[in-house]
Amino acid sequence: MIRSLVLIAGVALSLHAAAADKVRLAINLSPISALPLIAQNKGYFQQQGLEVSIANFTSGRQALETVLGGGAEIATAAEAPVTAATFARQKVALVARMEYSELKTLVVAPGYKTPADLKGKRIGYAAGTGSEVYTHELLKRIGLTKADVTLVNLRPQDMIAAAASGSIDAYNIWEPYVANGRKALGDKAKLLSLENVYSETFNVVVTDDYARKNPKLLASFLRALLDAERWLKANREDAITLTAQLTGMKREDLAEVWNDYVFELVLDDLTNKALTKHAQWRIDSGNAAGGATTLPDFSAVIQTGPLKEVASTRVKL
Structure with a gap:
């Protein structure tokens, strides 16, 4: 017992x-x-x-x-x-x-050639995440301010669709959303070439x-x-x-x-x-x-x- x-x-x-x-x-x-x-x-x-x-x-x-x-x-x-x-x-x-990892920018604006061409464009970002800080640091790096662009708060999973529909001209986010965007948007999309903006x-x-x-x-x-x-x-x-x-x-x-x-x-x-x-x-x-x-x-x-x-x-x- x-x-x-x-x-x-x-x-x-x-x-x-x-x-x-x-x-x-x-x-x-x-x-x-x-x-x-x-x-x-x-x-x-x-x-x-x-x-x-x-x-x-x-x-x-x-x-x-x-x-x-x-x-x-x-x-x-x-x-x-x-x-x-x-x-x-x-x-x-x-x-x-x-x-x-580094955050990146995918651009779909027609005629885009250099980062300075983002002036006047609509840029997607995810508020409250590293995407927002990256956006701030990127604008500083290329000599622009928030007043020079229109920032559009989006969920990461909605950015590709927004770019495809023309609602935004570019978006700032982490992978794999950039690589996925390049696949989905094809020749319409260009990767902004700047390194060490924000890790x-x-x-x-x-x-x-x-x-x-x-x-x-x-x-x-x-x-x-x-x-x-x-x-x-x-x-x-x-x-x-x-x-x-x-x-x-x-x-x-x-x-x-x-x-x-x-x-x-x-x-x-x-x-x-x-x-x-x-x-x-x-x-x-x-x-x-x-x-x-x-x-x-x-x-x-x-x-x-x-x-x-x-x-x-x-x-x-």
Whole structure:
């Protein structure tokens, strides 16, 4: 009888532990989320004792809003929603950067030859994301201001259709929407040729409260992502094929832009600079909540503990 009770108690404890390891992950369903998608597909989360359910969104902003609203525990998001939450005094914790890439401009305006030809044009962008900061930085780079163009706020998935219908003359966004636009629009579309305008990071973000209460779980989550990174780098062609399947892309389309994505689980100066640059843009443009005029302390937002436990050499701050 006593042995039976002990076995029942053991089973109950095991079930409780399993329940505690369930994680709801909100992601932007695109190649920038390759690491968690691969970790799920290859069973790396399960190997770390995690039962991960994934909810897909079209932007990291939506993913982080889901976490802040209690609909998920972990989000993948760029620096834009992280700085927005920080200025709004919503306590978030960035525990790792997993990817970064350059944003781009696709132009469909007739007669376009140089970036200066964007003057007077209608430019699509996604408000509240890195697309908006890229737009700001691009205009500065080519000597224009917001008064010189008409900015049109669009969802990323609506930009190609807007360009095809003539509603906009160009759009600023991340891949694969630029490559997809070039395929769909053919000779009508031209890629604006400017490099190093704005690099957008993509990160693992949770609430500060969740990070403090679940350091071991987050370490397990990051171990799974590290396994996914190793597999991705060791199996390039298979990684392109799998990521294309998981994101609903044509393989040839993803292969064309695969080198644009830099996958690395890390916390480094680029991570901090991206947050700082974006936050400064919010202040300069009046997009900081409450009219803030000073930069937040991002050392309180970037939490290094979980990644240090997993791979201390990946923490370079």
